[in-house]
Amino acid sequence: MAKRASTPPLPHDRPGLDKVSLQRSISNHLLFTVGKTRDKASRHDWFVAVAHAVRDCMVENWIQTQEQLHKHEGKRVYYLSLEFLLGRMLVNSLYNLGLLDTCRECLTDLGVDFESIRAVEEDAGLGNGGLGRLAACFMDSLATLNYSACGYGIRYEYGMFHQDIENGEQIERPDSWLRFGNPWEFRRPEVSYEIHFGGKVTHYREEDGVARYHWVDTEVVLALAYDLPVPGHATPTTNSLRLWSARGTHEFDLRYFNEGDYMEAVANKNESENLSMVLYPDDSSMEGRMLRLKQQYFFVSASLQDIIQRHLNHHPDLSMLADKVAIQLNDTHPSLCIPELMRLLLDVYHWDWDSAWDLTNRLFSYTNHTIMPEALETWSVDLMEKLLPRHLQLVYEINHRLLEEVRHRHPGDPSVLQRLSLIDETGGRRVRMAHLAIVGSHHVNGVAQLHTQLLKSTTFAEFDALYPGKILNVTNGITPRRWLNEANFRLSALLSETLGEAWKNDLSQLSALAPRADDEIFQQRFRAVKQANKQALAAYLFQRHGMTLDPETLFDVQVKRIHEYKRQLLNVLGVITRYNRLRSGQGDHMVPRTVIFSGKAAPGYAAAKRIIALIHAVAEVINNDPLVHDRLKVVFIPNYNVTIALRLIPAAELSEQISTAGTEASGTGNMKLALNGALTLGTLDGANIEIGQAVGWDNFFVFGETAEQIAQLQKTGYHPQELVHTHEELRQVLDMITQGYFSPDQPHRFAPIVEELTTRDRFFLLADYEAYIAAQERVDDVYRNPTEWTRRSILNVAHMGVFSSDRCIQEYARNIWHLND
Incomplete structure (x- = not known):
């Protein structure tokens, strides 16, 4: 059961929480904030007025929350993340405040349609995928559980990018989510910090012989603060998300301006503000890599x-400080916190090294999100020396002391020194940011049992031996307020009618649903909810994109970032196999199916973008083939974001979680889909394992090689071409792709995909192909029996309580942050 923190609760009788005062507040904001009368107001004007009125309802709680912290001398969590994928905030805030129905009534009385108003809001462009969504879930749970917390991130002007599809190709366009402003934020002009780059380091010795260092002749950028309130659910606790925006220290150079060179006059300002312009600048060029490193340090330095x-x-x-503060580093992006705090303590506050390092080590904890060596962040020594020369000195000193300890533990073994060193000497000297985060933190956590096990046994095995007990597991979680209560209001209403309302803050109470799995009447109601969600999604996609979906078909969904290890390509091979069987008359046992893809590829990731193009090419052929048009359809929904996920996830019936075993750290999309009643087709990877254990393997379509088997294949040698020679159906599928069946105008367009699969197949798609097809056949068998499918779906919902982010945050609070000590 989710227990709330012991912070004394705040009174909940806040102004604006009744219909009359809320309606008055909306009207006042329309007139005095927006400057419009009712007859002249647009939908966006009404949205801004409503958002400000709702924000007002949070502000007093927000202020009281800060006062409670200082009054009771509590410990505060600071969560540092480059991403916070918040999505739209209006409905979520209204849900958490208990004002959703009240607000609907207010607007109805004012002659305004609530649904049209909520649709106006832009998704906050503050993240890309699972990392940012996890951070948003954690902020929700921290407030709901009454823990005092503040998130720190960057106020990106353009977010990631808006994905369009033209001729089957991904096209990236600016995501200008702030073009109409952000009514939820408070600008804090009095809060700004200087952030330094470049320059050089000078030093001198004091009379007592202590060396002191000065970082001088630097370029300076200002970090300006913007705050967003984060309300908890059914509690007045309201925490903060503080976002940093970059500004130049000088608006323009008057000398250039007077000479008529207007572009050069504002060059410094423009270059400075690029730091908070876009999430993850393309790092394929030196300029892009420099901007990324500057962006990370900008965020870290301002926050610290x-x-x-x-x-x-x-x-x-x-x-x-370490008794009053806990700082969580979400992935390696904030790991520069470690040398930055050391710089501040040594150079600004004049602490000695041992005291400074002790405080640093007690302050930080680090969440690792990947075991793949190529995905572990590193920065070239040359680039760091150019941009952050003092920090590189400190990294060298930290490394020196680390290696002295390692030499003491492993005398005469230089290979251990090479593997544990903060500096990777192979192929150009680079700083290993994950190593830095491990050495500088008191705890390191993986995000699923398998992930943590692999961290301890493979990726960071020697660090685990060096620091026993430092690496531990906290399996990821999702907030039920956003991902069930808001996303799936039909199922939420059925659950509340059946179980009461308490499940929203204690997801373990869903277990009481299990006895209903065989109840015929409840099954009918549950099935009706899923069907209504499918119809709603079909209507939305037809209206928005002109797509025609048949709600009577099985909705088979794979939604996530497009990446080779996530294996959307394996799904495509399965779709083509199904298509061939249907065309050849072998598909009598197959249920009609709509296969839905959605997700973005990184702009510089050519292989992932080619997979998107292949999905569209396959869809073009299949969707226009009269022989299969009523049995199989393929759909790609562009520009996947939180708003689309809130519509898609409740309608999904099959959740494809098919990454190569041992590559996905955890996943949270798998949790959202299962919580909403989709059955999982998945590998033994990430949190899939724990989901299967929770819901029961009979209710999970598992397939594929295990992480241990994959490791053995890598060791003994893997020859994908041999699989092609021995599997006629697979060979046919690959030949169709290679020979241009899906791209007749460009026959060799997708040949590189097949060449990669048959020569390297880094992520073992062909090794899992046969098992994947067999698992899909099992899906067909169960779906033909609606009673059995519904029974399994209900059991999925009933046993997903452990995957609440509330449980997750309680584990952090108890085992890492020690908030209740």
């Missing part, structure tokens, strides 16, 4: 300076 200033506002010095 702010955390220290907050602490000093209430305490005389920094000696108690």
